[in-house]
Amino acid sequence: MCAGTKCINKKRANPLPLCDAPLRELIKHAFPYLTIRTLCPLNKGLSNKNYYLEQAQQGYLLKHYSSALPTLALEAQSQLAKFGVAQPVVGFDTKTRLALFEFVIESDEVISLNDQLLAQLHTLHGFELPQIDQLDLSGALLEAGRVLDCAPQLALLDQQLAQFEADICFCHNDLVKDNILATPQGPVFIDFEYAQYNDRYFDLAALGVSFSLSVGEAEHMLKRYYRQANQPCPDYALDKLSCYVRAYLWLCIAWYQQRHLQEYVGPLQAQLVVWQS
The missing domain is CATH 3.90.1200.10 (Aminoglycoside phosphotransferase (APH), C-terminal lobe)
Structure with missing residues (x-):
């Protein structure tokens, strides 16, 4: 799964087709406060479906889990984000199995085991x-x-x-x-x-x-x-x-x-x- 701008830019010109209206309905149910400007699928992740979502110049990562939402793991991630260790969690909804994360801006540095x-x-x-x-x-x-x-x-x-x-x-x-x-x-x-x-x-x-x-x-x-x-x-x-x-x-x-x-x-x-x- 990739959550950085380097793998997003090419996607922004390819919004979701109309057949993905059901996903928009799920998002509306889970996060009614969102006004979606851009919604793009990301070809990353083998278990779950990932999307780039943009609202008023604010980018998010949207994850649609294939099975039950790992609520405790998401709560742990949310707490760890306060220490700068994890990607911040904006919110999640168990019924739709959707979770929304802050979009982390990546640097050009290659990950190393330092x-x-x-x-x-x-x-x-x-x-x-x-x-x-x-x-x-x-x-x-x-x-x-x-x-x-x-x-x-x-x-x-x-x-x-x-x-x-x-x-x-x-x-x-x-x-x-x-x-x-x-x-x-x-x-x-x-x-x-x-x-x-x-x-x-x-x-x-x-x-x-x-x-x-x-x-x-x-x-x-x-x-x-x-x-x-x-x-x-x-x-x-x-x-x-x-x-x-x-x-x-x-x-x-x-x-x-x-x-x-x-x-x-x-x-x-x-x-x-x-x-x-």
């Missing part, structure tokens, strides 16, 4: 919202094993994960480059649909996969992450991260397989080979 990004991650991991449950990672791996017909392999991986000391905190759970915006104020996280409590290594694994880090580069990321918290990097950190990277990769592969998006599977399988060696 200390500023890791500092934002620490802020995210320090956030608390007790109403949100913990991700059932064991259940997710069980389901992935069923989808990919490799249940014994993923059951073994789940046992390996259980051997490490849990480090539970609030996690994004889909922390990939596409969900991080470079802004003049620093990196901002978007798309909190899967945000729940989880082991912090899951987010670190997602970053490692998205930035295609080597094992050595991932170890360096861990050391920088712990250094920012003024904590020693545990001796088991790289082994634990390796397990979480493999878990994250298996879950991603299963997710794409279920949706018949084979073009995304190959690169993930290539990374899995590296981390299983």
Whole structure:
């Protein structure tokens, strides 16, 4: 999903056709105070439909969720936005499954796994919202094993994960480059649909996969992450991260397989080979 002007300008000349009048009716029901000047579909996002909406020179990102609105995750995102970590939430409506976000202006800077990004991650991991449950990672791996017909392999991986000391905190759970915006104020996280409590290594694994880090580069990321918290990097950190990277990769592969998006599977399988060696 992209929420910056760089991917909008070409769309502004292509307003929604009249056949999308039902969407306008949903918007009218959810946000009656809006007077729509521009409404353009964005070809970003695999799960939900995204639109650029403009009212009186004010731009918004409109998201139409394909399933139930993740209200608690949206509330968490709204609170995190106050700390400059997340894209601000303007409002949402459960009946229409619509959510409206402030339109974040992106800088030309390329997203990098620098200390500023890791500092934002620490802020995210320090956030608390007790109403949100913990991700059932064991259940997710069980389901992935069923989808990919490799249940014994993923059951073994789940046992390996259980051997490490849990480090539970609030996690994004889909922390990939596409969900991080470079802004003049620093990196901002978007798309909190899967945000729940989880082991912090899951987010670190997602970053490692998205930035295609080597094992050595991932170890360096861990050391920088712990250094920012003024904590020693545990001796088991790289082994634990390796397990979480493999878990994250298996879950991603299963997710794409279920949706018949084979073009995304190959690169993930290539990374899995590296981390299983």
